Amino acid sequence: MEFKEYLKEYQNIVNSQLEKCIKKEECPEKILNESMEYSLMAGGKRLRPILVIATYKVFKKDYEICFPYICAIEMLHNFSLIHDDLPEVDNDDFRHGKPTNHKKFNHPTALLAGDGLLNSAYSILADELENSIQKDSKEVLRNKIKALNELSKAIDRVIAGEYVDVLYEGKQVTDDILDYIHINKTGVFLKACVRIGAILANASEEDIEKLSKYADKIGLAFQIKDDILSEEGDSKITGKPVGNDKELGKCTYVSKYGLEGAKEKLNQITKEAIEELESYGEKIEFLKQLANYIKDRNK
Amino acid sequence: MEFKEYLKEYQNIVNSQLEKCIKKEECPEKILNESMEYSLMAGGKRLRPILVIATYKVFKKDYEICFPYICAIEMLHNFSLIHDDLPEVDNDDFRHGKPTNHKKFNHPTALLAGDGLLNSAYSILADELENSIQKDSKEVLRNKIKALNELSKAIDRVIAGEYVDVLYEGKQVTDDILDYIHINKTGVFLKACVRIGAILANASEEDIEKLSKYADKIGLAFQIKDDILSEEGDSKITGKPVGNDKELGKCTYVSKYGLEGAKEKLNQITKEAIEELESYGEKIEFLKQLANYIKDRNK
Numbered sequence: 001m002e003f004k005e006y007l008k009e010y011q012n013i014v015n016s017q018l019e020k021c022i023k024k025e026e027c028p029e030k031i032l033n034e035s036m037e038y039s040l041m042a043g044g045k046r047l048r049p050i051l052v053i054a055t056y057k058v059f060k061k062d063y064e065i066c067f068p069y070i071c072a073i074e075m076l077h078n079f080s081l082i083h084d085d086l087p088e089v090d091n092d093d094f095r096h097g098k099p100t101n102h103k104k105f106n107h108p109t110a111l112l113a114g115d116g117l118l119n120s121a122y123s124i125l126a127d128e129l130e131n132s133i134q135k136d137s138k139e140v141l142r143n144k145i146k147a148l149n150e151l152s153k154a155i156d157r158v159i160a161g162e163y164v165d166v167l168y169e170g171k172q173v174t175d176d177i178l179d180y181i182h183i184n185k186t187g188v189f190l191k192a193c194v195r196i197g198a199i200l201a202n203a204s205e206e207d208i209e210k211l212s213k214y215a216d217k218i219g220l221a222f223q224i225k226d227d228i229l230s231e232e233g234d235s236k237i238t239g240k241p242v243g244n245d246k247e248l249g250k251c252t253y254v255s256k257y258g259l260e261g262a263k264e265k266l267n268q269i270t271k272e273a274i275e276e277l278e279s280y281g282e283k284i285e286f287l288k289q290l291a292n293y294i295k296d297r298n299k
Numbered sequence: 300m301e302f303k304e305y306l307k308e309y310q311n312i313v314n315s316q317l318e319k320c321i322k323k324e325e326c327p328e329k330i331l332n333e334s335m336e337y338s339l340m341a342g343g344k345r346l347r348p349i350l351v352i353a354t355y356k357v358f359k360k361d362y363e364i365c366f367p368y369i370c371a372i373e374m375l376h377n378f379s380l381i382h383d384d385l386p387e388v389d390n391d392d393f394r395h396g397k398p399t400n401h402k403k404f405n406h407p408t409a410l411l412a413g414d415g416l417l418n419s420a421y422s423i424l425a426d427e428l429e430n431s432i433q434k435d436s437k438e439v440l441r442n443k444i445k446a447l448n449e450l451s452k453a454i455d456r457v458i459a460g461e462y463v464d465v466l467y468e469g470k471q472v473t474d475d476i477l478d479y480i481h482i483n484k485t486g487v488f489l490k491a492c493v494r495i496g497a498i499l500a501n502a503s504e505e506d507i508e509k510l511s512k513y514a515d516k517i518g519l520a521f522q523i524k525d526d527i528l529s530e531e532g533d534s535k536i537t538g539k540p541v542g543n544d545k546e547l548g549k550c551t552y553v554s555k556y557g558l559e560g561a562k563e564k565l566n567q568i569t570k571e572a573i574e575e576l577e578s579y580g581e582k583i584e585f586l587k588q589l590a591n592y593i594k595d596r597n598k
Contacts, residue, residue, distance in 0.1 A: 028479055029459040031466070083414060088406035107387040111410070112462045115382060115417065119454045122421045126448035129428070133441050142432050149425035155418045160328040163411045167330070180327050 003289040010053055014046040014070055021071045021124060035105045035113040036120070039078045042096045045297070047222075048073045048193045054286045055197025055211060065140075065200050068128040069147055072121035073193060076151070079121070080158050082114040089166055097236075122152075139202065147196045154192035161185030173251040181251070186226075187219030210276065214287065217273035222294050224266045227252035229299070231259060238299045270295040302588040309352055313345040313369055320370045320423060334404045334412040335419070338377045341395045344598070346521075347372045347492045353585045354496025354510060364439075364499050367427040368446055371420035372492060375450070378420070379457050381413040388465055396535075421451075438501065446495045453491035460484030472550040480550070485525075486518030509575065513586065516572035521593050523565045526551035528598070530558060536598045569594040 001009070022037045049070035056063045085092040085100040087107065092100050102110035125148050132141050161184025168177060194215035198208045229238050231254045253262045273291040277284045300308070317339055322332045348369035355362045384391040384399040386406065391399050401409035424447050431440050460483025467476060493514035497507045530553045552561045572590040576583045 027459075028463040028466070028476060032459060032462040079414075083410060086410065088410060108465045109462070111382060111385065111387060112458055112465070114414075115378075116455070116458045116462075118414065118417055119451065119458060123448075123451040123455050126444070126451040129444045130448045133437070133444055138432070145425070145428045145432055149422075149429045152418065152422040152425040156415070156422050159411055159415045159418060160326075160331060163331040163408070163415075164327045166407045166411070167327070177327060 003286065003293070006286055007050070007293070010050045011046045013053070014049045014074065015041070017067050017071050018074055021075070021120070031105070032109060032112055032116060035101055035109050036078075036116050038104060039082050039095075039101050039113065040075065040117065042098050044074075044077070044096060045299075046074065047294075048077055048189065050290070051190060051193035051215075052197040052200075054290065055194045056201045057197075058211075058280065058283050058287065059198065059201035059203050059207070065144075066197065068124050069151070069196055069200065072124050072151065073196075075117040075121040075124075076155055076158075077189070079114045079117040080155075080162065082110050082117070084162060086110060086114075089162070118155075122148075125151075143199050143202055147199045150192045150195050150199065154189045157184040157188040161188075168251060171251075175256070178251050178253070178256055182220070182223040182253075186223045187216060190219040190222060191215035210279070214273050214276040214291075217269050217276065218291050218294055221266055221269045221273060221291065224253045224262050224269070225294060225297065227254045228259065228262055228266065229297075230254070233298065266295055302585065302592070305585055306349070306592070309349045310345045312352070313348045313373065314340070316366050316370050317373055320374070320419070330404070331408060331411055331415060334400055334408050335377075335415050337403060338381050338394075338400050338412065339374065339416065341397050343373075343376070343395060344596070345373065346593075347376055347488065349589070350489060350492035350514075351496040351499075353589060354493045355500045356496075357510075357579065357582050357586065358497065358500035358502050358506070364443075365496065367423050368450070368495055368499065371423050371450065372495075374416040374420040374423075375454055375457075376488070378413045378416040379454075379461065381409050381416070383461060385409060385413075388461070417454075421447075424450075442498050442501055446498045449491045449494050449498065453488045456483040456487040460487075467550060470550075474555070477550050477552070477555055481519070481522040481552075485522045486515060489518040489521060490514035509578070513572050513575040513590075516568050516575065517590050517593055520565055520568045520572060520590065523552045523561050523568070524593060524596065526553045527558065527561055527565065528596075529553070532597065565594055 018040055022040065023033045027033075049066075052066050052070050052073065053063050056066050081095060082101045084090050085095055086102055093103050094100060098104070100110070101113055105113070129141070129144060129148070132144050136144070161181050164177065165181045165185060168181070173181075191212055194211050195208055198211050203211075230252065253265065256262075257265060270291050274288045277288055321336045321339065326332075348365075351365050351369050351372065352362050355365050380394060381400045383389050384394055385401055392402050393399060397403070399409070400412055404412070428440070428443060428447070431443050435443070460480050463476065464480045464484060467480070472480075490511055493510050494507055497510050502510075529551065552564065555561075556564060569590050573587045576587055
């Protein structure tokens with residue numbers, strides 16, 4: 001299969017797993033569940049869950065063990081998007097080309113939909129662990145617990161990064177703070193996804209560390225590309241208004257290094273990410289191509 | 300020791316455990332950590348953690364095993380308070396006699412402080428499980444995982460209850476919806492605390508079920524008393540404005556049954572809660588008195 005076919009297949013797997021997590025029953029909070037579903041199924045790239053599956057597959061074949069984690073991860077990602085978009089934070093009206101959650105529903109519903117997705121992620125993993133202790137070996141259970149811990153620590157950082165982003169909005173920032181925001185908001189989460197895939201596959205500490213270096217680099221590449229798209233992307237394709245960062249006076253890699261400087265940095269860092277994987281064989285091909293995909297994407 | 304001395308001792312234990320969870324280091328998100336600390340240490344009754352310890356102590360003595368859970372529980376409780384108080388939800392200016400989080404800090408900080416407390420709760424429990432798999436027996440680990448699952452499911456319900464509360468604000472509601480809101484917002488969480496204490500103490504299914512019935516009743520009593528205090532409490536003592544519920548057109552047990560009717564219901568349900576515990580001996584005394592404390596409290 002070609003890279004794009006794999007990508008499509010993985011996206012389909014993620015979407016069908018997410019469908020199973022959504023509560024559809026008649027209940028007084030039905031609209032809250034619908035608003036959670038609205039954001040969850042609004043059509044993201046599913047990059048984080050795909051990183052889990054693709055990394056897992058470097059070591060092992062049957063990746064069903066990843067399913068509760070990929071659902072939790074995509075829920076946590078969407079929690080952060082919904083809360084980031086709120087009027088008191090970025091005040092964004094569009095996401096993935098659709099009205100943001102608070103625009104489609106309303107402000108308190110979006111607040112609670114974000115809360116709901118954040119909590120449901122852990123609720124799913126708690127079920128998974130309770131199930132696991134009945135049937136799995138101690139080694140498998142230990143890996144599942146470690147994966148939960150990686151994830152919770154990453155989300156602690158996502159929230160801290162978002163706070164620092166808000167704190168410095170419209171202000172000049174040092175390179176250190178710019179890096180801090182992006183490493184925390186984006187990089188740590190992407191790295192956690194790679195590590196979770198490797199941990200669930202029972203990879204060695206050495207492999208986990210090597211893959212973490214790759215993940216650090218694609219995390220940075222991802223953020224630089226995001227900033228470039230926010231500056232010169234096609235809003236019909238990105239689904240987000242272009243020039244919004246500039247308008248808000250946000251610190252980005254483009255505001256810091258200029259458009260050309262940011263593109264150069266993106267190329268360099270993508271090359272370095274791929275080089276981290278050299279010692280692995282053919283099985284790593286998808287992760288290499290994923291680095292290029294992050295660099296070349298138009299949304 | 301008298302009931303009040305025990306209560307004070309338990310509150311001190313909870314507070315000293317919470318102190319250990321607070322991040323104090325210099326970092327770009329320092330103010331976010333301070334805002335989480337502000338709400339966490341603002342001086343609540345610590346009823347939920349105390350329910351965990353007191354229930355645990357019906358079965359076993361050394362209750363250190365409860366510590367990560369009581370911290371997580373109080374963090375989750377404060378997450379829900381911070382988000383409930385936000386301008387787009389209840390728009391409350393005071394809590395425990397102090398400015399609410401968004402009044403003391405600002406709107407985005409309060410949003411992210413709530414998110415941070417919600418996530419940190421699971422982060423603490425993930426650490427605890429990773430620690431547990433190294434050192435504990437399978438039985439102890441299983442109980443810890445079950446306790447995590449109880450908690451995550453309860454918070455799913457707290458968020459749903461809060462949503463339904465917002466949805467019906469200012470509207471006439473049926474008895475069913477009024478019960479639904481309070482069972483989900485308050486009752487399920489209090490019950491989870493009792494169950495978690497019993498689960499961690501490795502209590503039998505039968506004991507867990509019996510205590511759950513007690514918990515259902517004190518949960519209802521708690522909410523009725525809250526509604527009464529909101530109507531006729533002393534705002535200097537409750538720390539919350541009096542008459543706020545009425546002003547917002549909120550559905551409460553007082554608006555439904557009248558002040559006298561609510562008080563009658565409170566007395567009846569407290570009596571029933573205590574009766575559920577008859578078959579236990581002296582060890583249950585604190586939980587019995589706690590039911591009276593919930594009924595008689597003035598804040």
